[in-house]
Amino acid sequence: MPVDSGSQALSEALRSSFVVVKFVMVVLLVVFFGSGLFTVQEGERAIKLRFGKPVGAGEGALLGPGLHWSWPYPIEEYEKIPITAIQTIQSSVGWYQTTPEQELAGTEPPAGPSLNPAADGYVLTSDANIVHSRASVQYRISDPISYIFDFNNASNTVRNALDNSLLWAASRHTVDQMLTRDVIGFTDAVRNRLEALLADHKLGIVVEQCAVVTIPPRQLKEPFANVLKAEINRNKLLQEARSYENQVLSKASADAAGQVNLAEADRVRLVAEVESRARQFQDLLPKYEANPKLFVEQRISEVMGRVLTNVQDKIFVSQGSPGAPRELRLLLNREPVRKTAAPATK
């Protein structure tokens, strides 16, 4: 079939432009569907929305790190959320003005004679004292959908609730309870109030940890320290008094026990002695009754014999003539002979 060279050129041109159009269409499609691809980085999560509604519920709605695909707008959308497993929030009221550098260095700005409400935070205690207090709370997002889609800035809401909890708890504790006497009670009050507020606001988070630090105003460091010192001193005095008490009582109880024991020993000895005498008497009684005179003589001689061997000096004085006085001189040296002799030999 003879073909018109003109129409042939036209169809050539048409065919090639069709190729271009086809190519452009394919590119458009790829771009359209490709725009649904997205990656979720470590430390963030994403939620897919189909026709504006989140896909999935609760923590199941969260897409983890990796490559994901969603239908492009207007069918689906996705929302990325910067999230770490545990979030930390610090209260923003109640502490004096300080910079992160000073925090790190552990220093503080010089304290003026008064507190400027615009700059320096503090809380008022139930006894109308001023103290600095700050809380830091760690929480976990248990319902990301409500956290993201019900609140414009949920972490700010948490901070506000924390600030309020601090004020509220301080308003019903005295300065001494907050600083020393009931630190735990105060912390618990902050936490309980915070949890109540969060539940009331339906934020969809769970408080994992809540720590509260309270200090007296820097302007009054010394008076507060002195109270502590006085208390320590008082405890020391009491401690000393108690140890004195222990000492006195244990000595008294030892003395008392000693007295009682001594009396007990005396009693036992006395009874035993008398009993042994009685036994001796019982033994001797028949012999005596057999012949009293002989028995007495025998006994005396026996005893005299024993006694005289023990007696150191025995002096026998015979009776002198009546009317003529006799004189007996004794020089008694009761010291053992050996003992006096020993130093003499030196």
Next chain:
Amino acid sequence: MTLTIGILLILIVGLLLFVFQVRQSEVVVVTTFGKPTRPIKDPGAYFKLPWPIQNVHRFDQRVQNFEDKMNEGLTSDSFNLLSSVYVGWKITDATAFFPKFAGSSKPMAEAERVLERLLGNAKAAVIGKHPLADFLSTDASENRFAQIEQEILDSVRGQVKANNYGIDLEFLRFKRLGLPEAVTQSVFERMTAERQVLINKSQFEGEAEAQKIRSEAESRAVAMIGDAEAEATRIRGRGEAEAAESLAVFQKNPELANFIFKLNALESALREKSTLVFDQNTSPFDLFRGVGTNLVSRPGKTQ
């Protein structure tokens, strides 16, 4: 093939032109030639005519945070109290909200300016009704902290409703409470005085209590010794009583008993290192008077 791709593309372009999404976090007002015609609250996909016929205005439907500035209020007992509150508010009625605020380039900020004004009035009114003790009290029944917050909230809510701003307050709480700067100095002075009282109390109590412990210990010790002495006397008495029972035996022959006692006494008295002086009448030395001694040869001197 080409056809399918073409249809797909037409569909996509159509979707983009005629369909729009409403997110869960949004509320939308559709305007036709600039007039609001349709508010949409629920999330989903909706139809619209393409621009410039219809336009979609989106507003954040979520709870917004707003904090007002610290401002001074006078309590009913004339204390100057600085306070700032935070509120959570959100758009509840887009049709009411749109005409009031959409004219501004930042409708949310505009709404918050209105809120700030309402808050200022409500706070001043409510704080003026309460003494300082209602804000600060250890006694849970006297502490009206939460009640005051609720009163301010109710007041602001009433105003918002009355003016039909199309918004509502979810919650209202105090964010800060403070005292004017000059007052803090006098509070510090009072606190210092209170500390001094505590210091004195500690010192006094410590000394008094320590003294009490010491003197109590001493008197208890004396009592213990006294008791022990009484007990000792009692024990000795019992010993003597028990001994006395045994003594009854001696009644059988008092003479022998006396004799034995004397002998025992003699023996124990002369146990050691003693000097004895006898005359010849003492037994057994009376033997010397008998036969075989030279004493006999001097009869004048003996009896």
